[in-house]
Amino acid sequence: MISQLLFLLLLSTGIFFFARRIGIIRRNIKSGRDWDGSDRIAERLAMMARVALGQGKMTARPVAGAMHILIYAGFVIINIEMLEILIDGVFGTHRVFAFLGPLYDFLIASFEWLAAGVLLACVVFFIRRNGMAIARLASNDLKGWPSLDANIILVVEILLMFAFLSMNAADAIAQSRGLDHYVSAGSFPVSSCLIPLYAGLTDSGVVFVERGMWWFHIAGVLAFLVYVPYSKHFHILLAFPNTYYSNLNPSGQMDNMAAVKKEVDLMMDPNADPFAAAPESAEPPAPFGVKDAMDLTWKQLLEAYTCTECGRCTSECPANNTGKLLSPRKIMMSTRNRIEEIGQKREANGGQWTSDGKSLIGDWITEAELWACTSCQACVEACPINISPMGIILDMRRSLIMEDSKSPESITSMFNNIENNGAPWAFSSGSRGDWIQEV
Amino acid sequence: MTSFHIPTMAEMTASGQTPDVLFWVGCAGSFDDRAKRITKAIARILHASETSFAVLGQEESCTGDPAKRAGNEFLYQMQAAQNIATLNGYSIKRIITGCPHCFNALKNEYPELGGNYEVLHHTQFIRKLIETGKLRMSGKAPFKGRRITFHDPCYLQRSNGEYLAPREVIAKLDGELLEMRRCKQNAMCCGAGGAQMFKEAESGDREVNHARTDQALETQPEVIATGCPFCNTMMTDGVKNAEKESNVEVKDVAELIAEAADLLDAPTP
Structure with missing residues (x-):
């Protein structure tokens, strides 16, 4: 009875902190600008099914991709076992699904094989991250917390899988000794290798290991549940909405800013009154482009929370490849860090945002980074979950130009040339057709 | 190969003709010496395949692509509005471009602003010419x-x-x-x-x-x-x-x- 109460306490604490954090993230994401993703539902579902559920873009890198799929499949399928753990925990039963007989044996056996696969893949990932000079994993982007975060996730997963297998091993011993409560159920193809580890224990020692591992496993899972939304690992959840709300237009198509269209239409309209006053009720116009994190759309903020910092974008970026400051991954990380900071400051200020004198451009992302982008969309193509760092970069250029008139001198001349000659170079528009005479 | 005349839309319209396609040359193709050689090659291919085509000549203007991607949406939309007025004024239906940047702007970004055309990159059009035996x-x-x-x-x-x-x-x-x-x-x-x-x-x-x-x-x-x-x-x-x-x-x-x-x-x- 006490253990059931303890279990319920643990469970509700985990769920409470998880839900609280989700609420904060939800509020931060919703502080972004509007973006309409309510259209093309069938296409969106298909995209989510292919890219998130089906891991369709992962295997562009075969080694990392195959192991990721293994961990993913393991995570999803082993979670069926969580259902049994929850019921056992709440009602004080043991292996409540044992009545399924051969099906149960089959399920437990497949969980074991998957757990072994997950464990192995996590060990390989840990070695890749810490023991091999893989550029995107050894990059400066990840110095400090991000690299610690990645290692914590891998170590926790390794420990959880080990606990799960040890629990089964001890259970198998208990079953073979006919101990009380240990019904004969399950098939243990992998954990049987661990039996020698615990076979020398007394009966109470075996029960202690089995119960201990059971509690360690469930407590670890709940702790991880709370940890995940503070971590890059939150992609396990957000990858689904993020891919659902994928950009379905061609990746090179930039949006036509509606506010600008209105102005241009007015300029082109011979009947418009150039001196007309703005209507009284008009709200102050939103700034052009993105200067700070709340100028981004909620979709872009969702992308920032979804990014798992794998660095495929950065490793494909031509600017980064040639030693420029720009790293698309860092753009996403800076965006998330800034919107988190804004959220915390707003919370501390009773829910009201007052400027802290900082902004995403300048304090987190430099102009040199923004001007290094070639808009080639390699980062967009590389992202396994359809994040667009390029979209954020180009939106920030809009703020630099249209709000602050800050551009490299040569870019200013290019603008002047287009404005005056209809071409980015200083050629007269009158000579545009000269080549015709040369054919 | 002998030289030939490439009509502008203005000339064609003046003589009451409508070409099948508009060849959108682009700024590089119009002004850059190296790129002009590409433009002439495309023009010769169009001529040799007896494609009915014209260019805009002086009436063509930058699509605004570099301005847009450098953050100047105003300049881009001004260029777009001007080009769409020209293209729609001539009732253009089909465009081939010598430049993927023009291609992308015309094909993907102009429709929402009122410019709806079938847009082909020159390699797509050349493929068609070869497939149909015209080239x-x-x-x-x-x-x-x-x-x-x-x-x-x-x-x-x-x-x-x-x-x-x-x-x-x-x-x-x-x-x-x-x-x-x-x-x-x-x-x-x-x-x-x-x-x-x-x-x-x-x-x-x-x-x-x-x-x-x-x-x-x-x-x-x-x-x-x-x-x-x-x-x-x-x-x-x-x-x-x-x-x-x-x-x-x-x-x-x-x-x-x-x-x-x-x-x-x-x-x-």
Whole structure:
């Protein structure tokens, strides 16, 4: 009875902190600008099914991709076992699904094989991250917390899988000794290798290991549940909405800013009154482009929370490849860090945002980074979950130009040339057709 | 080949004619000396295939692509409004472009602003001409057995998913098509996009176009084929930088086809 109460306490604490954090993230994401993703539902579902559920873009890198799929499949399928753990925990039963007989044996056996696969893949990932000079994993982007975060996730997963297998091993011993409560159920193809580890224990020692591992496993899972939304690992959840709300237009198509269209239409309209006053009720116009994190759309903020910092974008970026400051991954990380900071400051200020004198451009992302982008969309193509760092970069250029008139001198001349000659170079528009005479 | 007259839309309209397609030349193709050779090759292909076409001449203006990608949405939309007024004024239905940046702007970004056209990149149109038998290669086969690699333009391939058309056209040259390590949707940019063409590169270890040219040179090509005037400039510069200009030519797919179809006066120097 006490253990059931303890279990319920643990469970509700985990769920409470998880839900609280989700609420904060939800509020931060919703502080972004509007973006309409309510259209093309069938296409969106298909995209989510292919890219998130089906891991369709992962295997562009075969080694990392195959192991990721293994961990993913393991995570999803082993979670069926969580259902049994929850019921056992709440009602004080043991292996409540044992009545399924051969099906149960089959399920437990497949969980074991998957757990072994997950464990192995996590060990390989840990070695890749810490023991091999893989550029995107050894990059400066990840110095400090991000690299610690990645290692914590891998170590926790390794420990959880080990606990799960040890629990089964001890259970198998208990079953073979006919101990009380240990019904004969399950098939243990992998954990049987661990039996020698615990076979020398007394009966109470075996029960202690089995119960201990059971509690360690469930407590670890709940702790991880709370940890995940503070971590890059939150992609396990957000990858689904993020891919659902994928950009379905061609990746090179930039949006036509509606506010600008209105102005241009007015300029082109011979009947418009150039001196007309703005209507009284008009709200102050939103700034052009993105200067700070709340100028981004909620979709872009969702992308920032979804990014798992794998660095495929950065490793494909031509600017980064040639030693420029720009790293698309860092753009996403800076965006998330800034919107988190804004959220915390707003919370501390009773829910009201007052400027802290900082902004995403300048304090987190430099102009040199923004001007290094070639808009080639390699980062967009590389992202396994359809994040667009390029979209954020180009939106920030809009703020630099249209709000602050800050551009490299040569870019200013290019603008002047287009404005005056209809071409980015200083050629007269009158000579545009000269080549015709040369054919 | 004898010279011929290329009509402008204004001329055509004045004589009561409507061409089947508008050839959108683009700024590079109109003003840059190297890119003008590509423009002329496309024009010769259109002429030889008896395509009914015209150009806008002085009425053409920058699509606004570099302004938009540098953050100047105002300038871009002003350019777009002006171009759409011109194009709609002539009731243009079909456009072929010599530049993937123009192609992307006209095809993907103009419709929402009121410009709806069928837009084809020149390699797509050339493929069509070859498929329908309107354009034939000469028996000279100047590229037979030669090693050719194709550098995918970002705004043709990643933006618009078109990697087949240029390759199928190149296949008609009877050469050996070599793929770079990074090709098709994973191709590396030449470094010119996003208005980089018009500014100094940000500081780094090296130039993007030099890095990309190295990848092209790894295939040991005799020809680096391009489908974008800006890529052409960048790769040409890269080949010079690598001191390979005596062994490796950088040519647009249109130039290769014009030469193979024997439409050029003399080999370009």
